[in-house]
Amino acid sequence: MSAPNSDYDPVEVTPLHPDEVARVAREALEAVAAATTLADLKQARLDHAGDRSPLALANREIGALPPQARKEAGQRIGQARGEVNRAIAARTEELEAVESAAQLAAEAVDVTLPVDREVVGARHPITTIQELVADIFVAMGWEVAEGPEVEAEWLNFDAMNLGPDHPARTMQDTFWVEPAESAQVLRTHTSPVQARSMLTRTPPIYVVCPGRVYRTDEADATHMPVFHQVEGLAIDEGLSMAHLKGTLDHFAQAVYGDGMTTRFRPSYFPFTEPSAEVDLLCYVCHNDPASVGSCRTCGGEGWIEWGGCGVVNPRVLVACGVDPERYSGFAFGMGLDRTVTSRYDIADLRDLWDGDVRFTEPFGVGL
Structure with a gap:
């Protein structure tokens, strides 16, 4: 092999x-x-x-x-x-x-150069709407008045012609401060500031009173136990409902823009007589026949409820030391929270209280 x-x-x-x-x-x-x-x-x-x-x-x-x-x-x-x-x-x-x-x-950045962008931040819309309302009335010659949030029962109720048996004085609507004999409440409206103004000032009196108020409401999309109001009071010789209507029309135009107006519907409030509910012309459809029927903001009504008003009841004037034979006056009140939610189409009132900076940032530093 x-x-x-x-x-x-x-x-x-x-x-x-x-x-x-x-x-x-x-x-x-x-x-x-x-x-x-x-x-x-x-x-x-x-x-x-x-x-x-x-x-x-x-x-x-x-x-x-x-x-x-x-x-x-x-x-x-x-x-x-x-x-x-x-x-x-x-x-x-x-x-x-x-x-x-x-x-x-x-991509080099000179960190020694001045910063060309700063975070401006934002203010809460309730704060800025309060300041806007104050500016509107100060420009008209009115004063801004303030008062304590823990208020005397007499100023909160009795001075406003809300008698001892009035339903608003029950525990269902009012936060009472203990002990009971203190006769103090968390104010249910800013009307006590009006009483304090009449007690400490001599007519003519023109004051606007923005502030926080309290009622025992359940928190939901349209109600809160803590909310904000603005009330106005004018005491002078010869004042009438006509002066009230002109004041509120100017107020509406200053907040919602030119062309806005108000209407009155008869109502009842213990501290005014006669009294009226104030409706605001719908700021979306403006009660235009061509679009009011489909408007979701006013529900086809053409008007939106805004607040209450009336001529100051003579009993309130007497309780606060003002001569009703010489002076007359008018008063009005609106919810600032609902003014903000309606103006900016905010669906849930609780958004104003959540403290989320992402909610306040779009409002910037002013309205």
Whole structure:
């Protein structure tokens, strides 16, 4: 039996020829060196070190060689691929450093320069509407009057012609301050400020009284146990409902814009006689026949309830030391919370009390 032919000349496979491997490796190194961006280098890696690159295809051809030739060919291809991969790694590091430096230069910020943007912040809309109302009436020559939120029972009720048996004095509507003999309440309206103004001033009196008030209402989308009112009081000689109507029309236009007006509906309040509910012309449809029927804001009525008003009851004048034979007056009151919610189409009154800065930010610093 004859022995294997050790002098067997291996079949020449062109991709594995030393000159061909050297050429392919040289082209790969040149392509890597020529890459000026990471994108160019990525393409060079795909072309010269990827699965379909000449060196990768040559590596697959090693299996076509006789066993005694495979070791040398494998070493030759492995050395070429290793050299190319090392060149790619080195070039990647260089280009990453270059691009990082360029990015840092482009996005550089001089922290020593003055800040060109400051967060302005926002004020609560209730605060700003109170100041707006105050500005409107101060411009008319009125004064802004204030009073305590824990108020004497007499000032909150008796002085306003709310007798001892009036339903508003029961625990269902009023927060009473303990002990019971203190005769103090959390004020249910800002009318006590009107009483204090008449007791401490000499007519003519023109005061507007914005402030926080309390009633035992359940918190829901349209009611809160704590809310805000603005009340106005005018005491002078010869005042009538006509002066009241003109005042409220001007007030409505100042808050909601030109063209706004009010209407009166007969009503009853113990502290005014005659009394009226104040309706505001719908600020969306303006009672326009073409659109009032489909208006969701006023529900097709063309008018929105705004507050209450009337000529000051002579009993209130007498209780507060004002001569009803010489002086007459008018008074009105509106809820500021509902004024804000209606003006800005806020669906839930509780949004005013949640303390979420995302709610107040759109209002900025003024109305």
